[in-house]
Amino acid sequence: xxxxxxxQELAKxxxxxxxxxxxxxxxxxxxxxxxxxxxxNRVAEETIRSLGGEPAFLGYNGFSGSICLSLNEEVVHxxxxxxxxxxxxxxxxxxxxxxxxxxxxxxxxxxxxxISAEAAALLEATEEALNVGIxxxxxxxxxxxxxxxxxxxxxxxxxxxxxxxxGHGIGQKLHEEPQVPNFGKRGxxxxxxxxxxxxxxxxxxxGGWQVYTKPDKWTVVTADGKLSxxxxxTVAVTHDGYEILTVIEGSMAKGGSVGTQTRxxxxxxG
Ligand code: MG
Numbered sequence: 001x002x003x004x005x006x007x008q009e010l011a012k013x014x015x016x017x018x019x020x021x022x023x024x025x026x027x028x029x030x031x032x033x034x035x036x037x038x039x040x041n042r043v044a045e046e047t048i049r050s051l052g053g054e055p056a057f058l059g060y061n062g063f064s065g066s067i068c069l070s071l072n073e074e075v076v077h078x079x080x081x082x083x084x085x086x087x088x089x090x091x092x093x094x095x096x097x098x099x100x101x102x103x104x105x106x107x108x109x110x111x112x113x114x115i116s117a118e119a120a121a122l123l124e125a126t127e128e129a130l131n132v133g134i135x136x137x138x139x140x141x142x143x144x145x146x147x148x149x150x151x152x153x154x155x156x157x158x159x160x161x162x163x164x165x166x167g168h169g170i171g172q173k174l175h176e177e178p179q180v181p182n183f184g185k186r187g188x189x190x191x192x193x194x195x196x197x198x199x200x201x202x203x204x205x206x207g208g209w210q211v212y213t214k215p216d217k218w219t220v221v222t223a224d225g226k227l228s229x230x231x232x233x234t235v236a237v238t239h240d241g242y243e244i245l246t247v248i249e250g251s252m253a254k255g256g257s258v259g260t261q262t263r264x265x266x267x268x269x270g
Contacts, residue, residue: 002178003171009102010236012102013245017106019099020095020097021247022051023051026043027040027043028093033086036085037071037080037083040093041065048097053097055067055095055096056098056103056105057094067094071085071092075205078092078219079218086112088112088116088119089111089112091112092229092230093108094107094232103170104246105170106232106234106246107231109231118206122204122206122229126154126202130233133146133147135255141192142188143178143192143198144181144186144188145186146182146198147184148183148184150183159205160208161204165220167180168198193237194237197245200232202230203228204229205227239256242256
């Protein structure tokens, strides 16, 4: 059963998404060579709480950080710690907030200092893969249309999508139905209805799609040691398209079949 949120519930999710987006903006400003992942985590914790939220990942299944910070060949779920960011690193920041009991989930990839052209191309393709997936969201579309669009876009560029980890429904829990894979055929899975809310999150590898979890039981890395990138938004199905909830100004992030799309979410993300 996939929940459909009322307008009042969506307003709360929008508030949660706004806190998350503001916190992520603060993190982006703090990323620089020489900074530890512990420091980025501290800024996340402080910013989320100062905006009236709680970090959703802290304590989740025993996770010790407030957010996930993953570098280079690390795909997701990296634990913040003493690691120092270095020039050329590819940093993935995955952040979740709870506001008034409602969850939002969001991720982005940023370069630390100057990154290679290869890393920049992967980052750009992954962000666009998220856009491509989001544009599939509308009532009557199938969940798998999102993954199909993401996979087609990514593989046409010579990259691969991670299979073991998927996006998800979100609401009063971090992970709800349905699963939202970044691969698959069109026309499968549940049909989208207005009020459903999905965390769409392509994880894109420079090399093969295979990943494994490190002995710390959290950090997921590429099997071939090549780079990975990750972008995520929490997205609601509207009556004619989608609304991205994890933005600082919500009205800038709507899209739909009647051509009312105002600005692309990339701009809204700043
Ligand atoms: Mg997620």
